[in-house]
Amino acid sequence: MAHRSPGPLRGIGVLLRALIGLAVLAALIAGVPYLLLIVGHQPTELSGGLDMLMRPDDDSLFLVVLTCLGWIGWAAFTLSVLVEATAVLRRRSAPRIKGLGGLQSLAGLLISGIVLLAPTAASAATAPAHAATATQTAAGTTPSSTASTSPASPGGETDWPRHTVTSPREELWDLAEEYLGSGPRWKDIAALNPEFPELASGDAKLHPGMVLKLPADARQAEPASSPAPDATRSTTTAPEETPSPETQAHTGEAARSSADESAHAGAPDDSENDAERPPSVTVHDGDSLWSIAGQHGDPAEWPALYKANQDQLTDPDLIYPGQQLDLPQAHTPRKGPADPPDTGKTPPRGERKQDATPPDQDHHEGQDGGQQEAPPATTAPAPSPSHTAEPSPAPSRTRDATPAPSPTAQDTSPDQAEAHQSSEESQQTLAPAAVWAGAGILAAALVSTLATRRVLQQRRRRPGRRIPMPQGSAASTEQSLRAVQHPTGFDLLDTALRTLALRLAAQSRDLPVLTAVVLHETRIELHLAEETAPCAPFTTTADRQDVWTCTASSSGLASPEDLQAADAPYPALVTLGWDPQGRLVLVDLEHVGVLNLAGDEHLARHVLQAIAVELATTSLPGHLEVTALGTTVPGLDAAAPERVARTDDLADATAHLAAHTADQRRALAALGAHSLGDARLRDDAGGSWTSHIILAQALPEDADETAVAALFNALTMRPRTAGAVITAAPAGTPLPADTWTLTCQGPDETIVLPGSGLSVHLQGLSDEHFADAIELLTIAGSDTDVPAPAWTRTADNEDLGGMPAEYAELEQDNLDKEPPNEAATGESPVPAPRETESQEPEPAGLSLADVLAEDDDPDDGRTAKPTPAPDPAGIPRIIAPQPCATPAPAVHATIPAPEPEATTPEPGTATGPAVQLLGPISIEGATGRVDSNRRRTGTELAAFLALNPGVDHHAIDEALWPGQIVNKTMRNSVISRLRSWLSTDDDGKAHFPRVQDTGDHRYRLGPHVTCDWTQFQQHARKGLHNTTEDGDLALCQALALVRGRPFTAIDPQRYAWAEPAIQEMVSAIVDVAYELSTRRREANDVPGALWAARQGLLAAEENELLHRALFLAHHAACDIDALRKAAAHLARVNEQLGGGVDMDAETAELLRNLLPRTVVRAR
Known part of the structure; x- marks a missing residue:
């Protein structure tokens, strides 16, 4: 603790300061005008009027002007003194006069020094006793009465109390109030944490996981049983914890240091010698009744301190340095966790701004005008904890309720130490958790996979239900992914490499061997293993033939139609990290062969997890096979089964890889290709060159060197094939000579890539974010659906999940069939499975050609036998209405957007944006x-x-x-x-x-500001639960608002928050369109049915439920040509969706019954 002057010396210093202040003030107030009158030149000395300005100056005018300036300055200072003195006498804050800030500060300093004269003289005799009291307090303080044990040395890095941020809603101001008793002391916390420079602004957002050092005088946090700081606010009138900025000005308050000022006053002396008289304490700069009471017991006992000093205090908000305050005789010790303080006595925390900015901030936008901010309003469905298990070791997400005690008082078990170490290591992930820095391609690949899977989920979803969406941490991770994704650069890379393959094939050249690929903002660079002449669309310079460059504006890029004939030439490209300029760096795993991640075990696991997720989700190769060995990347095989398989047997993985490489070597020999690059450019290459990647975080401990050597030999034999092994093998493991070994040292360290010599920061995926990625993929791949949100429900059917009236009976039947302990109580952790339409599943995987190619029974020249009408429960039954005698003309009806009734205007229809x-x-x-x-x-x-x-x-x-x-x-x-x-x-x-x-x-x-989505909800809710013409009109009004897919044409890196809203809008539009199309068709309003289905397809072109409604409407109009065109359009949509998907069995069966087919007659 810093040395403090003894009480007598402090008293003498205060007295000397007061006397000097009085002398300076008297000199400025009385002495300056005296000098101006004696020495100065007054305006009355001038003569000649304006003519004096036309003749040479003899210095008289200059001296007069100088004297006038002196009078003006004296008048300004005198005014400042009057303002400050009046404020002190009235015990109020002095108003700040624009332009006089410096003079007011000087006047306040001098006046505060004079004010100290009386209390200093009165306390001179008791100063020695106070010094003894202070000494006893410092020695008698126990750790249980403070936030943590006082640091042994002021500069001890590990001795400060600490607070771990667990919620993004925490603020420095709140922490300062909680631990230091004063919100404005957020500056002390910011000063102790220079590693977080953003804290200096005061309104910086605190990210979960940040560990902040607290000043030494930080008190213990309230127990969990006490009310949360933001939950309730005490209404008891009490003094501010620190003076306002204006009070600080006229009292000459200085910022106190966190360590030096923490024990300036001692605890009450309980000895028998002092029992007759309450101990006293001297007020110092920055003190308040709250802080003094806190130093001597409980800060909530400040009213007793104020009551004991009513003879010299008239305002609890206004105390002055040097005042001697008596402490209550029977003080209350500071309450520990088992004895929470009485919140009814807690003074208010002052009017603060939500921005947590310093008190002198301007009253501009984004502030609350000094008012306390209300609790946040509910804006979206609240995230719920995820049920997906996280891989171990996973970082702790539990907030410590109190600051960490000092090492001397901490009882740490081995398990606790290990958990703490794991938590610290998780914060050292190579890809920062807050922003996914450098994960542009990984983010783009994962977001693209989620988009495709959710489209398929929307196709499978039952009407009146919703697709499951992530909550909690996974939802936050997805938002971060969308904000950092790099889809533009990813598309440029794919286009440029496929164009290169076309050009090289046309010139009968081989693919160059890549050592690295650097992705710039508007161009890409290929770093080659050997200098080679460039090929369009790439160019090079004369001195660097081993670096090829292609810009986004290159005229040599092939058209999308031409690219359909080219496969990805480098399917195993994967991101390793980013260079010092922040540009993404990729490597070709097929060229690398064996990639060994050495160094820190945890960081190596993070790097491997990032590579694995990117390989499992990237659309660059088209198809890829990944095998995870043992416990490597747990859960990825279940989240992405189309690419990732798992095996626990090293021999099985070796045999699979050996068979893969042997098959490709035989294919190379049969083709006459000398290398894999040559074979991939052949027209008859087909899909023979699928890359196979083995992920082995740790080789089995019981594996002998022979088994390990067999794995690597299967890969490294010549000629090389499409495969790679990524491992984090321990030191001493026999590895091939050409293995790439990357040492994982830390997020700020760089490694040098073999071959290219590029410096790279390795990209990693922490355990927490890897678990989030697995959860995102699992939820997006689920076949289940969930109840619709509350806005779709009415008072009569809130228990039916927002289902339209037509579906209520069926939905109730489904609910009755579910177990009562889950479905009936709403406690099922898993969404309800999708119900099937029939007992026997229909064959899937039919294409339009399959449907059109089938022939009718030769014995029956008519169309298929009629089947029942559409089932109102959702998916339509197969319908074959009576055949048309003659084909009817095509119906292309467009229903104009209906207008609301003039007598019943909708809410919010007033003129406005x-x-x-x-x-x-x-x-x-x-x-x-x-x-x-x-x-x-x-x-x-x-x-x-x-x-x-x-x-x-x-x-x-x-x-x-x-x-x-x-x-x-x-x-x-x-x-x-x-x-x-x-x-x-x-x-x-x-x-x-x-x-x-x-x-x-x-x-x-x-x-008066309206939103089409809000209007859509109003109309849809009214129409879905009303089957009359008024209900149909309301549905028409809702669909008339649809102009396309929600949030069309946005920047992919913007609107990261909007994905849940987009999916909800798409679901609601599809439901309304299908419902209205069905109603209008059943009412023989074919144009209305067509219009409704087409409006829905504007928002979800790939939704087969709406396509089936469209098919039925065309058939009802006997427009077979339009039906064929609609079926062909759906086939094209399916071909472009995620590399091609099959038509639903229901859709194929419906087309099989609706479309007339050629009858083959026997001759």
Whole structure:
């Protein structure tokens, strides 16, 4: 602890300061005017009027002007003294006068020194006793009464109390109030944590996992049983924990250090000698009744301290340095975890801003005008804990309720030490958890896989149900993935390499051997093993023939039609990391052969996990086989079974790889190709060159050297085939001579790639994020569906999951069949499985050609036998209506968008801007002005607020800039531009109110701003539960709002928050379109049925439920030509979906019954 001057010396220093202040103040107030009158030149000395300005100056004018400036300065200082003195006498904060800040500070300093005269003189006699009291307190403090044991040395790195951030909603201000008793002391915490420079701004977001050092005087956190700090606020009037900025100015308060000021006053002396008189304490700079009471027991006992000193205190908010305060005789010791303080006595924490910015911040956008922010409003379905198991070891997600004790007081068991070590190691992941830095291609591959799987889920989903979406940590991870994905560069890489394959094949050249690929923003670089002349679309320089470059604007890139004839020439390209400039670096695993990840075991596992997830999800190769050995990348084989298999037997993996390589070597010999690169460019190569990758985090301990050598020999034999082994083999494992060994040292370390010599930061995937990736893939691949959200339900059918009336009876039957302990109580952890339409499953995998190629029975010249009408439960039954005598003309009806009834206007239809989300995103009707290059972020903010009204600035930051450090200026500029763009209503009220004007200090759009999705929900809810013409009209009104797929034409890296909303919109549109099409067809309104199905297909072109509704409508109109065209269109859509998917069995069977087929007659 820093040395403090004894009490007598401090008293003398305060007295000397007061006397000097009095002398300086008297000199400035009285001495300056005296000097100006005696020495200065007054304006009365001038003569000659304006003529004096026309003749040479004899210095008299200059001296007069100088004297006048002196008078002005004296007057300004005197005014400042009067203002400060008045504030002290009234015990109020002095108003800040613009332009006089420096003079007011000087006046406040001098006046505060004079104020110290009286209390210093009164306390001179008791100063020695106070010094003894302070000494006893320092020696008698016990660890149980503080947040943690006091540090042994001020600079001890490991001796500071610590706090682990567990929620993104935590703020420095809250932590300062919780541990230090004063919100403005957030600066002390920021100063102790220079490794987090963003904390200096005051409003930086705290990311879960951050470990913050706390000042030495941090008190123990309240027990879990006490009310949460933000849950309730005490209403008892109490002093502020520190003086306001204005009070600090006139008292001359200085920032106290966290260690030096933590024990300036001692605990009460309980000895018998002092029993007759309460101990006393001297007030120092920065003290408050709250902090003094906390130093001597419980800060909640400040009222007793105030009551004991009412003879010299009239305002508990105003105390002065040097005052001698008596401590209550019977003080209460500080309460520990088992004895929580009485929250009814806790003083309010002061009016603070949600931004947690310093108190002197400006009152601009993004602030709450000094008002306390209300609890956040519910904006979306609350994330629930994931049920997916995480691989071990997994980082701890449990927040420590109290600061970590000092090493001397900590009782650490081996298990606890290991868990703590695992947690620290997880924070050293090579890919930062908060932003997935450098994971652009991995993110793009994973997001693309999720998109394809969710399209297929939408095809399988039952009407009135929803596809499952991730919650909690997995949902946050997906949002981070969408924010950092690099789809543009990924597409350029794929196009350039396929074009290269076409050009090389045309010139009868081999594929060059790649040692690395560097992905720039608008170009890619191929680093070759040997210098080779370039081939279009790549170019090179004369001095670097081993580096080929292709730009995004290259005219040599092949067209999409030509690329369909080219396979991926390097299917085993995978991202290793990024270079010092942040550019992604990839390597060809087929060229590497054996990749060994040495160094730190945990970091090597993270690198292997990142490679595995990218291999399992990338669309670059088209097809890839991956085998995980033992416990390597647990769960990936179940999450991506189409590519990843698992085996626990090294011999089995070796045999599989040996058979794979032997088969490819025989194929090379039969083809006459001398290398794999030559064979891949042959026209008859087909799919013979599938790459096979083995992932072996650790080779089995019982495996002998012969078995390990057999694995590597199967891969390295010449000629090389399409395969690779990635392992983290321990030291001493016999590896091939040409093995690439990369040493994993840390997230800030770089390694040098063999061959290219590039410096690379290795990309890794922490255990937590790997578990999230597995959960995302598993949920997106699920065949189940879940109940619809609450907005689809009415009071009569809330227990039916939002099902339309037609489905209510069937859904109730399904619920009755489920076990009562799960379905009936709603406690099932797994969504209900999809019900089948019949007892015998229909054969799947039929194409349009299969359907059209089938012939009728020769004995029956008519169409298929009629079957029952469509089942209202969802998937239509097979229908074959009576054949048409003559083909009817094609029906191409378009129903105009219906208008709401004039007598019953819908809510929110007043004139104002409209946020359009059901199609290309736009804001219509905004009368303000905004630069065209500023619209993108403003539009996203408007869309976010339209779907999430009543959010705070943290939610906005996380949505628009996920994982980034956002300052007030960045956020406020976007908010201000959007407010100007939306303009005001007829009454002059802003369509985007200021946060101070919203009542609850939350961000939301004005009542006259409409959103097509909100209107859609209103119409859909009304129509789905009303089967009359009014209900059909409401469904028409809802579908008339659909202009395309929701959130069309957005930047892939923007709107990362919108995926759950997009899936909900697609599901709702499909349900409404199918319901209305079915109703109109059954009412013999064929044009209406066609229009409804087509409107739904605008949002979900791949949805076969709507295609079946369209087929039935065309058949009802006897328009066979249109039916054939619609069937052919669906076939094309299926071919382009995820590399090609099969038509559903229901759709194939329906077409088989609807389409007339050629009858083969016997001759």
